[in-house]
Amino acid sequence: MNQQKGIKRFFADFKKFFPLLLNLAGKDFKLKYRRSILGVLWSILNPLLTMIIITRVFGILLKVQVENFATYYLLGYTLWTFFSESTTNSMSSIVSGAPLIKKVYIPKYVFPVEKCLFSLINFGFSLIAVLLVMLLQGVYPTPVSLLVFLPVLYCFLFCVGFSLILSALTVYFRDIMHLYSVLLTIWMYLTPIIYPMSILKDHDKAIAIVHCNPMYYFVEYFRAVMMHGSDPIAYPVPSFAFNMVCLAIGLGTLVLGGLVFSRAQKRFILHI
């Protein structure tokens, strides 16, 4: 009975505060580009410039053997940025939302979820840059590319779940903020972003580790649908089973995050 009431309240709250979610994300976006001359264009320019630097550097230094390396790298990089940016921003969101949390009743998950939404908007703009690079390199999207919303959705669920856990823990232990940037660096190198999976082919252990990395699945999926046109054998359409794995990771993390967060939030107010 009590639980049913809780679920009902959750949905009523969600409906009531959904505009707040959009408003906060919109606010972040506005403030990010206020007073810069090029404004929103930076969202597209930034990944473009990074791409030029990275492909130059890695093209010369590392001699990475990947066809269409710029596209390959940029696809992984933008999805990774989406993940790292959303979780990093979410982590401190409860702490910095303290003035509001102390004064008004708002569902507290609004803060981390809003940060994820904000990163999703940024990701959308970066995707334009990626498309430009793809066209320049002659990697043309195919009808399969329309499935792109799927890996983004899976990744978004994962980001929200993970952000809920991080933001709740950060309230109690501020150290996590410093620790997390180190963890992100390790995590990034465990994700095939600048290297292809093929360079790991003689290292079974490394492959096993990478396979435990949720981001690996999302990045692979994302690339598969976007680069399918360039080489349908190297980038096959993801199977149903692969979809289920991604969905399970996303939903599982979201549920876990929701549980951790709802248990932790009762005592937030005493610690912020």
Add this chain to the structure above:
Amino acid sequence: MNSQNAVELHDVQMHFNMSKEKLENLKEYFIKMVTHKLMYEDYTALDGVSFEVKKGDIFGIVGLNGSGKSTTLKLISGILSPTRGTVETQGTIAPLIELGAGFDMELTARENIYLNGSVLGYSRKYMDQKFDEIVEFSEMREFLDTPMKNYSSGMVARIGFAIATMTKPDILIVDEILAVGDFHFQEKCENRISGLMGGDTTVIIVSHAIEQIERLCKHCVWLEKGRVKMIGNAKEVCEAYKST
């Protein structure tokens, strides 16, 4: 809960575990946990507080600093949940956000009005309808597109008050906010609150300006060290409170 009441508190107790030093770091936490030095100072902010507020009442809460007034308001508005006992409310609650809490100072007043509206759970469409009314009441039309960091605290308070009272909430919570703004605006705020009295809105006020409570409220509770010292007619309670 009695349908005549807007707010009911039953034997409410509120404990705070105030850790003696704020431990915000994992290493310290583990060291202290292992050595059993996690010390908590148990602080009881409210103890056995019960009262009810009738619908349409203007209800005041008085008491010295640290007597539990703000904690009571936070319990009523749902920000805190009580350690023991129950807090029941009926209807929508509009808390008067303290100075600037819901505002982002980088944004303009126009943007902030919409943002703050959504903080209180109103839809954009609803805010569109009420926008002019808010601007009119706050008398801030010429500064609408100025970032709020350039506002004075009184100006910020005006906008905050206008947003919180533009709609007729079932329960309005006012915490000391009337102490800001010039006398002209204070008068306007009081008129607005008196105007809400005519409707079904229940108003709960915390203030140190005891004359204000006497003038505006019908009933009043006096808190002392987290306990109810006296409750009843506002005039009588205020008289007793003043004579201490």
